[in-house]
Amino acid sequence: MKRGHRPVVITNAERSPSDQLRSREIRYVLMMSVRAVCLVAAAVLVTAHAPLLWLWLPICGVGMVFVPWLAVILANDRPPKDRYRLVHKLHRPAQPDADPRALPSAAPPRVIDADE
Numbered sequence: 001m002k003r004g005h006r007p008v009v010i011t012n013a014e015r016s017p018s019d020q021l022r023s024r025e026i027r028y029v030l031m032m033s034v035r036a037v038c039l040v041a042a043a044v045l046v047t048a049h050a051p052l053l054w055l056w057l058p059i060c061g062v063g064m065v066f067v068p069w070l071a072v073i074l075a076n077d078r079p080p081k082d083r084y085r086l087v088h089k090l091h092r093p094a095q096p097d098a099d100p101r102a103l104p105s106a107a108p109p110r111v112i113d114a115d116e
Contacts, residue, residue, distance in 0.1 A: 015079070024075045031071035038063030 015023075042060035045053060 020078060024077070028071050028075040031067055031074070035064055035067045035071070038067070 038060045042057060042064070044050075045056050045060070050056060
């Protein structure tokens with residue numbers, strides 16, 4: 001292992017871009033399937049002259065209009081950056097704030113290790 005290289009803890013590692021893309025594709029297909037179900041349900045309700053048609057058609061219409069919009073928005077979205085994630089902040093050890101009166105150090109302190 002190289003000096004200065006810290007191993008990545010698997011619980012804090014980000015998902016690979018291909019995994020993120022795959023999950024967004026699955027979510028998109030599922031949401032568009034809901035849209036297709038709304039379209040088919042509206043067609044069946046109109047042909048069957050279902051009771052409360054005045055209630056069911058707007059519900060199906062909302063599903064056909066807003067679900068595709070949300071599907072596109074969520075498919076193009078990516079996970080939030082670590083600095084905005086609450087979970088990441090909870091797992092990070094607390095770092096003391098630097099004293100504003102302290103002088104900045106020119107170089108980090110030298111650490112002497114027994115393995116060197």
